[in-house]
Amino acid sequence: MSIRAAWELRAQIKSVLIGDAAFLAMTAAAIDPQIKLVALSQQALRNNGLPNFSIDQIAVIDCQLDAHVRPGLLDARNGRAVLRTLDIAIGGAQQGIFDGIVTAPLQKSTINDAGVAFTGHTEYLAEKSATAQVVMMLATDRTTPPLRVALATTHLALKDVAAAITFDSLRRTIAILHADLKNKFGLTQPRILVTGLNPHAGEGGYLGREEIDIIGPVLQAAKESGIAVSGPYPADTLFQQKYLADADCVLAMYHDQGLPVLKYASFGHGINITLGLPFIRTSVDHGTALDLAAAGLGHADHGSMLAAMNVAAQMVRAGWAHRVHA
Numbered sequence: 650m651s652i653r654a655a656w657e658l659r660a661q662i663k664s665v666l667i668g669d670a671a672f673l674a675m676t677a678a679a680i681d682p683q684i685k686l687v688a689l690s691q692q693a694l695r696n697n698g699l700p701n702f703s704i705d706q707i708a709v710i711d712c713q714l715d716a717h718v719r720p721g722l723l724d725a726r727n728g729r730a731v732l733r734t735l736d737i738a739i740g741g742a743q744q745g746i747f748d749g750i751v752t753a754p755l756q757k758s759t760i761n762d763a764g765v766a767f768t769g770h771t772e773y774l775a776e777k778s779a780t781a782q783v784v785m786m787l788a789t790d791r792t793t794p795p796l797r798v799a800l801a802t803t804h805l806a807l808k809d810v811a812a813a814i815t816f817d818s819l820r821r822t823i824a825i826l827h828a829d830l831k832n833k834f835g836l837t838q839p840r841i842l843v844t845g846l847n848p849h850a851g852e853g854g855y856l857g858r859e860e861i862d863i864i865g866p867v868l869q870a871a872k873e874s875g876i877a878v879s880g881p882y883p884a885d886t887l888f889q890q891k892y893l894a895d896a897d898c899v900l901a902m903y904h905d906q907g908l909p910v911l912k913y914a915s916f917g918h919g920i921n922i923t924l925g926l927p928f929i930r931t932s933v934d935h936g937t938a939l940d941l942a943a944a945g946l947g948h949a950d951h952g953s954m955l956a957a958m959n960v961a962a963q964m965v966r967a968g969w970a971h972r973v974h975a
């Protein structure tokens with residue numbers, strides 16, 4: 650997917666693939682013999698920045714795997730190599746060598762099986778960039794208006810969700826969301842609809858008190874600071890055209906409250922964006938699809954990867970990366 654997308658967008662985006670160079674070369678040759686991969690060393694990048702490679706080339710930073718890859722089969726021996734690719738990308742973004750990071754899906758369980766506690770790129774990128782809080786947002790332009798769904802919590806067991814939503818964490822989530830919708834998406838006064846946590850947004854306190862004790866007061870404070878938020882609304886009825894037509898984003902309280910709606914509307918064409926980081930990061934809206942990987946080249950759709958690269962590039966062109974590194 651990454652090779653196909655980088656090749657299709659090569660006239661608009663200078664992509665640098667980070668991965669096992671031998672495996673990437675073999676895969677590229679099988680996709681299209683015209684694709685030329687050129688090696689870039691990290692040292693050369695640090696010394697000289699990105700070179701002006703030609704339009705028919707895709708640059709590769711070699712990050713060797715530890716075990717032979719068998720497509721579609723998980724192998725914990727390669728779990729740490731996956732993290733090394735991310736570390737290279739993060740380092741390059743922090744140094745301003747890369748304008749942004751676009752990630753492909755990875756198998757979270759394999760990294761855990763390799764002995765590294767890991768819940769997702771989102772949390773890993775936050776930790777590695779020393780960012781206290783980030784916001785996961787998925788988006789699609791396949792709907793009218795475009796749908797954006799952000800989450801108050803990320804990859805968390807359902808039993809831990811309520812305790813993770815505090816006045817301060819939700820207040821920061823809304824501040825990050827507001828700032829990045831302005832800065833990264835160019836919305837001058839983003840309008841944010843916020844769900845409740847409980848069924849019927851708590852039914853006046855009879856089905857939970859988080860709406861009364863936490864979410865409502867946070868929304869009041871956010872409004873007083875000039876942020877256009879409203880809610881908390883019952884999540885089951887909020888995703889209707891009559892409400893979404895006047896909104897730029899829905900903030901849901903947890904992963905499976907908001908994401909099924911977006912994925913139902915646009916699976917395979919949406920993107921995942923981490924807000925609040927000191928660099929741009931977008932990703933696909935789907936997982937590793939081991940069955941498609943095992944079936945061989947050409948079975949996986951790279952539509953979401955194209956969208957993720959295009960949105961990252963739009964943010965760069967809008968000057969966001971340069972503002973960060975200025």
Ligand SMILES: N[C@H](C(=O)O)[C@H](O)COP(=O)(O)O
Pocket residue numbers: 768769770771772787908921932933934935
């Ligand atoms: N929840 C994400 C999604 O549905 O797209 C997915 O697990 C990826 O998360 P990370 O980008 O944090 O790995």
